[in-house]
Structure formats: structure tokens, C-alpha cells
Amino acid sequence: MSRAAIVVAAVACAACSGRMPVLDPGGPQAARIATYWWIVFWLSALILAAVVAFLLHTLAHRRVAAAPASLVEDTRVERRLALGVAAAVGLTALTLVVLLVTSVATGRALRSFGGTDPLTLEVTGYQWWWDVEYWDPVPSQRVRTANEIHIPVGRPVLVKTRSLDVIHSFWVPGLHGKKDNIPGHGSSLVLQADRAGTFIGRCAEFCGVQHAHMQLLVIADQPEVFDAWLQAQRRSAVVPTDAFARHGFDLFMTGPCALCHTVLGTPAGGRRGPDLTHLASRRTLAAGTLPNTVGHLAGWIIDPQAQKPGAQMPGNAFGADDLSALLAFLGGLS
């Protein structure tokens, strides 16, 4: 029964490991962990198979003669059983030593990975979105974004995690294990992508009502693509010249939006919600809740609570024209 289960599991693992980010590593850190996984998985499968086989064999060859329970045991049988148990315990201990050594070695490798010139970013978890800042010694060159991280392929990325409200946990399974963001405690991890692609990350520590919708995307690009992206992100927004979009701009600045959101190069400097300077360049809205399309953005602005009940953003009663103008302005924030 259980042996069948483990075979099914092995087949299933092999079949869909391509879709399981933990077993489909996109970089050296996740790859080390995946290697350790396969070691411990096959050892476990072996142990389980041995135990179940022994149990089934015992049951199949049981002595059927019903007899009253007896306190007299055959010393030869007892000695054989004792030897068997001792051997099994010894093997267990040996297996555990192997696993311990491998685990410590893997941990050491994860820890020492980094290189001399990592890309440094600070990720702050909020209920329920991620603030991301690309660090640079020159303050004006720093870049702030939200819920979407771009990284260059092949370069280590030092992610400093922190939180200012409750505990979150930064987890991009395709690239590395998770790291908790704990208020009052900073921590960090180093990850690297070896291939271009999009890796889904998410908050792994229960953080309140919308824990389920606290995702982020990690997009790994070739270095030159990444550099271009970073350069673009450094630009401030420009006040739209088009009258319609300009109306949207005014609505944003004089309405509730600017109280919580920043748009660099404009008076809007709120820090309560995600930085929107380059909103239109992002793929998702509301920390991975919705795809970033005009329709979804309109729905989100009018009634965020319908999509993400409990989110911190209140609903906004814009009329149809005002909303279109606002969308035109936001659509220009690329």
C-alpha cells in the first residue's frame, strides 16, 4: 500500500518536478537545496520500502496456529531479533550522520555564496505588499519599486529583508529558501539566477487577512537588459502634457491617491502604499493579485476590497470620466 504510494510519489515527482519550483532550481542556491532533497528523498524512500516490506513479509508469513500468549521466549529467536534491531538502529544512526554532515555542508555552501560585488537590494514586507529598494552608494541613483524585482542573470543578489509591521517571509522557491522579515531584526540572503525567466515569490509567514495575496515576481534578465531596465527606473515621472492625462494627474495629486503613494518627480510622496513611479512597467497589480491591465487597474481603484478583501487601500468613488483620466495618467507611468 504505502510502497505503492511511494512509487506513485516518485513518478509524480519525476513527472511534475518541472512545475515544482523547489525541484526546478533557477540558480545555484536553490540547486544546492534540490540536490540535498534528492539525497534525502531516495534514502527515505529506501527506508520506507524496507520497513513496509519487512512488515508485509512478517504478516504474510505469520504463524497461524492460535496459541495462548506465552511468556516463554525462544532464546535463539530472541537473539536473532536483538541482532536485527541493533543493526537497524545502527543503520539509522549512520544514515542520520550522513544526512547531518551533508546538511551542514550544504548550509555552509549556501552561507558562503556571495562574491565580492553583489547587487544589493532591501526588501521590506508590508501588509500585504513588498517594497523594494535597489541600493547604490549615490542616493540619487537608488531605485524604489514594489512587488517586482528585476535581477541580472549570473550575478549574486544580496537581499536584505526587513519588516516594519508584522512578520513576513521572503520566499522565491525557484531561487532560494525563505527568510523571515521580522520587525526589529534585519536579515539577509544571497540568491542568483542562472537563467533568464520569471520566478514567483511570495510571503511564506502568515501575516494577516491577505497573506494569500502577497506575491512578488523576480524577473531575471540578461545583464544588458537589466541595466537598461535599472536606468529606466531611475527616471522620474514627467507631468503629462496631454490635457486628458493632465486631468488624471491633478486628480491623483489632489485626491486621496497622493496621501499613500509616491510618484517620483511629482508632489505625490506618500509612503503608505507601493511606489507608483513606474507602475505601467509592472506585470501585476496589488502584489500579484491581478494582471496589470487597464480594466483590472480600473476595478482595483474603484473597489480594491472586492478583489482583496481587507487590503489597506480604500475604495474610490471616481466618475467614469475622472477614472479614465486617472487611468490615462497611470498608463503613462512606464
Added chain:
Amino acid sequence: MSSTVGPTSTLAPGEAARETLDRAALERVWSTPPGFLGWLTSASHKSVALRYIVTAFGFFALGGVLAALMRLQLARPESRLIGPDLYNQIFTMHGSTMMFLFAVPVMEAFGIYLVPLMIGTRNVAFPRMNNFGYWIYLFGGLMLWTAFALDIGPDTGWFAYVPLSGPAYSPGKRVDIWAQLITFTEIAALVAAVELIVTTLKMRCPGMSLNRMPLFVWAMLVTAFMVIFAMPAIMVASTMLAMDRLVDTHFFNPAEGGDALLWQHLFWFFGHPEVYIIFIPATGFVSTIVSTFARRRIFGYPAMVLALIATGFLGFSLWVHHMFAVGLPQLGEAFFTAASMMIAIPSGIQVFCWLATLRGGRIVMRAPLLWALGFIALFVIGGLTGVMTAAVPLDLQLHDTYFVVAHFHYVLIGGALFPLLGAVLFWLPKMCGRMPDERLGRVSFWITFVGFNLTFFPMHLLGLGGMPRRVYTYARDAGLTTGNVVASAGAVVLTAGILVFLANVAWTLRRGAPAGDDPWGAETLEWATASPPPSYNFAYLPTVDGQAPLWSTQERPVVTGLRTDVREVLITDGVDATPDHRHRLDGASVWPFLTAVAATIGVVTALFTPWGVTIGSLLALVTLTGWFWPRGAPAHETVEQRP
């Protein structure tokens, strides 16, 4: 010597009449008063334990309904059946109910029922306190579920991490209710633990030295000690949380110099041993069942006892493995990984000894054994995934995902519920005097076994697929739909299995064939008395000369000379169980119930005002004065007499 230990197990013809008279006298003294008052006042370990068991299974059913609701919500991606607020309450209530109101109490209840019978005495050491513990437990559970019914159920998880559970991020009363539930649970669990330790160490029948004690009693002893050492940590933590919320202390507020991590250390210093507090009694069930149906003593009794004790100690040294993602220094990682892996050794020893017992025995295949065998397979899986999560690097991926949900359900359902259901079938004949239906027992096992694996095995894959725990929904394109659909379908099968099991129990209670004293041919003393046992357990306290007294061909002498006109028991030496003195136990009283009411008023009032502590203390002062008011026996009639 007041207790004459003599070769009198077969009574002379003239003494048969005496036994009848003694039994009548004992029944008069030990029986619980009839009616509602008797229900409130009972000082019988058996009636209190049965009430405990029934109540615990009631909470199990409620917790199960919550689990079914979660599986219903997750059966479809982006389902809008249950909103996040309610879902968070549901999973918090599920965890809190299953851990605090089902698993721990039901194990202790089996201990309270079985230990006095297994060690050959008439009652637990503090029968009134025992009753008090039950009421506290019941009131705590009712408070929690009343709150949930009023939509103020706790919603920050059964672990209630700060700062989320602190005053800033969880306003309202929800978390306060959770914190006070902990207060109730602590008291009830500590009461039962003290009860079991004193009973086990001081009331074993003559001859039952520690090295002859049944493994189940050993398991309960180790468990009870673990409760005593684990509970203070959560007691301190929940009190600090309640104070942060109620009187504005800042233990856990980083902005004011408090520390959020302190909570995690205190919680898991309790929380991890808690798992073993549930699991160790289950190993006691398995040892008993395996030995009985293998028709031989358990293989490697000393190794089994040492494994239990080792588990008890090691259980306290690995709480940090719940916090690997927090980030640890390298030495800390290595230490806690090693400790977490090391606990696999005593568990392994137990599994190998059970296998050896089966190998060396003559197996009689009956339904309780089937549950125990199912346990072995599932527990090995749960143990192996436990070793996986013990390694820091791998745990960084698996922690807080559905892989962990799968892991601990294999350990808790496979490792504790399966043995528990086996134990229910096994001891039901003793408790009600009727035999459960063998065929229904087997059918329910197979349905449950298949349903369980169908529900929880896919969760391993969901975890590897990136599904975190405690999410009320998942995206359509996240690749998690198949696993969740299978798990939800499995939950239907699992529920069906449990229902068939319960139907079997219901059928047994009404229609089961009479069981007789020892229907399974088991070895321990509870099978040496009638089924169900009389209020005084044994007409004459038994003595034992080995680990398996009922399989011994030697005559077993009995203890005579205890008074039959008062509730008198024999106190024996803690190690050798040589008779020491006679002791009078308390009888039925309404004061424990009233004290529980007073404590409940205090604890519930403390949800709203710190004055609750004062009010509760004053009320308890009154009821405790009533409880301990000297009455009845004149002082010179010493209760304790040296032999």
C-alpha cells in the same frame, strides 16, 4: 502490617461470601451519587475520564467540520465560498481545537481511565482535583467555541505570532480569547499531569516495581512530566501577550524595546514538546496492542522505556527547528539540526522493537492491530519527512508550506489518531462491557487509511510546488489545482472512514456482544476485573510478579486488609512498589465544580478588565475554603497510618 500480602487469590469457600459482602460495602463507599448532582460532583476516575473522552471527541468532530470547510474552500482555485477573515478564524480554530481541546485532553483522559486500572488501584491520587480539571477544560472549550459562534474567534493561527497577535495588528477580543483558552488548557493539563505522576509513582500495586510497569503507564508518566516542564513556557508567553494587550506592557513590541522573537522561543519551547505529549501516549497504545495481538511480551522492554525517556528529554532540545527561517548562527543550525535528527533514533528503536515483537510473536489479526499496523507505516513516512525538515537548508524551502502540513498530519493523524482509534476499539469492551464489530472495525480502517493518504500525500507535492500554509485561496494558474482537488476528494473519503468508525462505536454501545473480563487475552491488570469495572476497580487490590501479570501461570495473591467502609487505597514505594501505608481518598464533592466556575468567571472577566484576576481570585478563595474545610473525620483518626 495493615495490608496482608498472602497467597489468597483463590478464596476459601467461606471467604466467597465475605467477598460478596466486601463488594457490597465497597460499592456503597465508591459509587458516584446518582443523577445530575452526581454528574457535577463525581470523584471517580472512570466517570470523569469517560466524560473527558466523549467531550474530546465532540471537539474532534467540531475540528473535523472546520477541516472539511477548509478543504471545501480549497477544492477550487480562487474560490469565493469562504472569505479570508472567516478562513483565518477557521484554521486558527481547527489548530487550537485539535491540539488543545482534542489531542492532549483525549490522551490524558485515556491515562486517567487506564492508569489506575493498569497499576491495580482504586482511583487516581486526587479525585476531586481530577473533576476540577475536567470542568476547567470544558469551560475553556465552551468559551472558545462560543466566541467563534459570535464571530470573535481567534484568527492569528494556533501559534499566534506577535506582532500580528499584538494590540496594534489584532484589535478586538479575538486574540484575548485565544490567550485565555491557553490559560484554561494549561490548568487542565497540569492538573491531569500531576494526577498521573502521583498516581503512577505512589499507588502501584505491590510487586509492580518500575521495571514491571506496563509501557502505556510509562508513556503516560513521561508525557505527564513533559506537560509539567513544557506548560510554564506557554503560560509565561500567553500571560505576557495578554498583558501587552490588556495593560499595555511591551514585552513583544520592538518599537519599545520588546522582542518579537521572544514569543517564538517561548511558544515553541512548549509547542514542540506538545507534539510528543500527543505522540508518546500513542506509542503506549501501540505497544499494548502489538504485544496483545502478537501474543508475546513487547520485544526490548528496557530499550522501549529508555526510548520513551530519551524522547521526553530530546523533545525539549529542538524547538528552534520551527524557526530556521528566522536565521541562525552556523553553530546553532548544526546543533538544532543534529538534535532534531537525533530524536529519530529513539523513535526508530520503538518502531524496530514493534516490528521485532510482531516477527517473534504469533500474530492474531484483529481490527485494533490493523490500526496499529497502519500507524507504523504512516508514522515512518511522517518521521522521514520530519528528518527532511530537520535539515536547515531543506527546511528553508519546506518551512511554512503544505509539505509541513502533510508532514505533521502524518505524525499527528498517522502517529496519534490511528493508535487512538485502535485504542478505542481495544478498550471499548472494557469501558462498556460490549465487543465492537470486527468487520466494521476493519472496513473503517481501510476507508480511513485510503482517505488519509489521498488527502495528505498530495500536500507534500503542493508544498514542493510552492503553496504556502494558511492561504485562503490560490491562483488558477499556480499549478496547484490538481493537488488540492485530490486532497479535497480524499477528505470526503477520510470523513466517511471516521463516520463508519463512529457508527461502529455507537452500535457497540447498544448492541455489542457481551465482552467478558478479558476478551482479547491481554496481559495487563485492567483485564483482571469486570467489564465495565466496578466503581472500586478491584474487590481486592492485585499484586504482580512480572511485566505481564495476566499471562503469568503463577498464582497472583491479592491485597487484603484495606478498609471497605471508607475510600481507602494502598500507597506504595515509588520504585519497588512495596506497601508503605494506607491512605484515605476524598469522595464526591461539589466544590471542585464551583471552583472551576469561579476560575472561569475570573478568566473570562479578565478578557475585559484586569480586575477579572481579582474577582476570580476572591471567588476562588471562597470555593477553595469550602473545598478544603475540615469536616467529617476527627483529627485523631489519622488518615495515614504506617503499616
